[in-house]
Amino acid sequence: MDESTDTARDLIVRTMTADEVDRVIEWAAIEGWNPGPHDARCFRAADPNGFFVGVLRGEPVGSISAVAYDARFGFIGLYIVKPEFRGKGLGLRIWQHGIAYLGERNIGLDGVVAQQPNYRKSGFALAYRNIRFQGIAEAGIAGSAALLDAHALPLDQLSAYDRRFFPAPRDSFLREWIGQPDAVALADVVDGQMRGFGVLRRCREGRKLGPLFADDAQIAETLFTALVARCPGETVTLDVPEPNPAAVALAVRHGMTSVFETARMYTKEAPDIPLAEVFGVTSFELG
Numbered sequence: 001m002d003e004s005t006d007t008a009r010d011l012i013v014r015t016m017t018a019d020e021v022d023r024v025i026e027w028a029a030i031e032g033w034n035p036g037p038h039d040a041r042c043f044r045a046a047d048p049n050g051f052f053v054g055v056l057r058g059e060p061v062g063s064i065s066a067v068a069y070d071a072r073f074g075f076i077g078l079y080i081v082k083p084e085f086r087g088k089g090l091g092l093r094i095w096q097h098g099i100a101y102l103g104e105r106n107i108g109l110d111g112v113v114a115q116q117p118n119y120r121k122s123g124f125a126l127a128y129r130n131i132r133f134q135g136i137a138e139a140g141i142a143g144s145a146a147l148l149d150a151h152a153l154p155l156d157q158l159s160a161y162d163r164r165f166f167p168a169p170r171d172s173f174l175r176e177w178i179g180q181p182d183a184v185a186l187a188d189v190v191d192g193q194m195r196g197f198g199v200l201r202r203c204r205e206g207r208k209l210g211p212l213f214a215d216d217a218q219i220a221e222t223l224f225t226a227l228v229a230r231c232p233g234e235t236v237t238l239d240v241p242e243p244n245p246a247a248v249a250l251a252v253r254h255g256m257t258s259v260f261e262t263a264r265m266y267t268k269e270a271p272d273i274p275l276a277e278v279f280g281v282t283s284f285e286l287g
Contacts, residue, residue, distance in 0.1 A: 212280025
């Protein structure tokens with residue numbers, strides 16, 4: 001038996017505690033993923049049982065989130081093995097545990113493009129690419145009378161709009177996401193009908209804008225400009241689905257440049273989501 005096989009046998013994979021989710025967010029920061037200071041609490045609200053840590057002889061060495069949103073859909077993220085423990089088969093053990101937890105659900109992920117062949121071996125197929133844009137927030141742009149603080153809306157109204165763009169209900173997550181400190185959540189509402197929704201949150205460096213959902217490009221523009229006006233001079237990140245040219249154009253129009261991309265993949269058929277109305281992905285970790 002080689003050393004890596006022996007090491008992998010000693011690995012215990014178990015559900016994380018709340019404190020361990022905080023620790024893994026720190027790992028994500030070290031990896032350069034630029035998480036938000038409140039991501040751990042928000043993420044865990046989606047599925048407290050869906051975060052797993054690999055422990056080798058008492059030391060946490062790797063992680064994965066496998067969030068079960070409902071009986072039909074789950075999402076993989078936070079797949080990290082500490083650098084000094086890579087190449088020993090530990091990541092595969094942790095990966096298998098997360099996949100097993102999600103069972104027969106359709107599973108999504110946003111992975112680095114170079115890892116697509118490995119994900120295909122686990123049954124994932126490419127749906128499209130997401131492109132990460134970054135730029136400096138502009139100052140002095142007026143908002144719109146149609147924009148409301150999302151906190152002023154009933155959660156069921158917000159959730160119903162969100163369900164147009166996400167394959168499963170995620171009320172607990174949304175409640176935490178819009179309520180986190182250092183975040184702004186705006187909704188475009190006319191005559192009681194929601195037409196758009198966006199959240200801007202503080203991260204380790206600058207801010208991230210996501211989700212950004214809108215019925216059309218003009219509403220997306222209104223939400224984008226009103227949100228980024230809250231942090232003039234700061235770096236803002238926006239993750240957009242490549243199949244939405246209007247979203248790409250919005251980012252470019254505001255001086256943002258492409259810095260990274262991911263492969264959005266699923267184990268079953270890609271959910272029927274109107275990508276033409278998705279101008280910003282909520283999170284690469286949770287979908």
